[in-house]
Amino acid sequence: MSNPTPASRPGAPWRLASVAVMGSVGAASRAFLYGLNKVEVTGLDNLLGVLDRRRSGKRDRGLLTVCNHVSVLDDPLIWGILPLRYAVDPENLRWGLGAHDICFKNRFFSAFFSYGQVLPTHRLWHSPNGGLYQPTITQAIKLLSSPSSVVKPSDMTFTTTGSDCFVSPSAFAANHYAWVHIFPEACCHQNPENTLRYFKWGVSRLILESDPAPEFVPMFIHGTQNIMPEDRGFPRFLPRIGQRIRIMIGQPTDADSLFGHYRSAWKRLVEKSGDPELLKNDPEAMQLRVDVAKAVRDEIQKLRLSMGFAPEEDETAALAETWSKEPNKRKFKSPVDGSLVNRH
Template sequence: MPLEKFQWCFPARPNRLYNIASGITIAGVGTFAKVLLAWLNKVNCYNIELLESAVSRRNKNQPLVTVSNHRSCLDDPSIWGCLRIKTLFTRKYMRWTLAANDIVFTRRLYSKFFSLGRCVPVCRGDGVYQQGVDFCLQKLNNGDWVHVFPEGKVNMTNEYIRLKWGVGRLIAECKQVPLVIPFWHVGMEDVLPNKEPYIPHIGKTVTLLVGKPIEFRDMLTHLRNERRSPLEIRKKITDIIQEEFVLLKAKAEALHHKALQDRQGFQSNNINISNEEKANR
């Protein structure tokens, strides 16, 4: 049943009970992410200090937008297992993220749970002007963190997908130009394969490469002085993110390939050492 059959899942004025329930949900989901990604699997993070600093140590009024590729249904929340436990358990630090209403918000119970975990429903195909995007823009204007998968779906083929322009609107229309941090991850599709049975695996390798913050302030000032249309501005912003994705993808895949080779070599050496020990007994 699609979300439009239900009422909007976020209260206009969250009460204390709602905030407590949200905090418990975020802590529980954060625990799951840490256990799955960092303890049951192996994650190699590069430049993670840039992301951690932006999430937990930026100015309290500075909005943050992170963007990444989307390879598995467990990318969010699992990928946040790379962050410190304190960050994962602190409600004020955690992200808001856009989630497809026809996949995530299909039951009233799911709607309650995912909204407590700061997932915001978005209707794919309804364009950049819709309630979910408006809601995230409001959160950015409050200085919060919003994460976006601008591919708009799980990219099962790992091909280049034209990014959706909703992220361009969030950046362009935010009252204060947000800090924008891109990152690319490889290997989440091994942790949760995109085919049945949908059971998380352990012992897999994941690589996460955080890129440098993208500066949009000067570009936005220039485009506005030229009186470019909102559509042109959204497209330009999204194009820049796409270009950065291309660079990050190549680097992350090279790092991931090397990590797999090193791991295979380490396992082979251990097997050889074990065989030698048995032969010497």
């Protein structure tokens, strides 16, 4: 018997729950940002223009937004910049990556964050299930890409540990060509000069392996670190108000125009190996991921400099090995640049 074509979208109860979660969180984030803080957004039309075009049915590729990470509240707080009409349209909103041990630690949290279009992600420093090739990264690649012509019953769910089980968003055709947002630093990095850490290679997989190449929009944020500073005192659980929040959104660009030569190199490696699985530890493939992550970081760095921050004094900050001396802890002061780090 032939495989059925992919279901169009999740059932009505799931969609209603998603509208409720994303709409209420979006409204709360917007009220907090604009009601209790001073917000300056540059380039908002760049993002809204893409979302409007995609909502009108002109979706022939995914959307990848990439941003620095300075606060545990960056997501969902930064999406409060979107007018409320966008917050009740989940099919045109972002899919994000959330820590499995925090966002999915019980049944209630799992349901809430799943309805909120968050994918369960393991951090390798914390869990042996983490890393570049965990199932969640594969889900994100599929969400960015075109839908498959067939779907197997086994594709309807996925597991991140072998014992948990989540509905697979990529099983639904309407979820493809999706908007995926990622913080490639993969931890909160609070530095007075808002410098950048190295970018992890998951973002490289999203760019190299999605098909077709997604639309790419870089972002840079400053000020949310003052809402939830890592060195805050009592009451630690309360966000601080009256802060100046600055968000810059870059021009949307076809990823092929920025990273096309890397994608071509990846395709040659896949053709040569005959199986992408064989490229997990291939030296050329690994170097390609390093180069793509660095290139993505350079795009965010351009926005940072345009906001008036000083250039980096040490270019090795873009390399993973520079940060390898950091302790294997959740929260610490980095010995590399003195920043406060939270691997939330």
